Amino acid sequence: MNEQILTLKEVAEYLKLTEKTAYRLAADKKLPGFKVGGSWRFKKEDLEKWIEAQKDI
Secondary structure (H helix, E strand, O other), X not given: OOOOEEXXXXXXXXXXXXXXXXXXXXXXXXXXXXXXXXXEEEEHHHHHHHHHHHHOO
């Protein structure tokens, strides 16, 4: 199991967003993420799938 888990800050950097925007998208369930102890976490694999799906919109 070699899944990379990213923090909100890392996702914001990866997607070239502000942390506030990344948080809002996650809270609105527009980004695929989950909470651990009140902090957002994201699987990089899920984000890559999400990015590909956005291309079709």
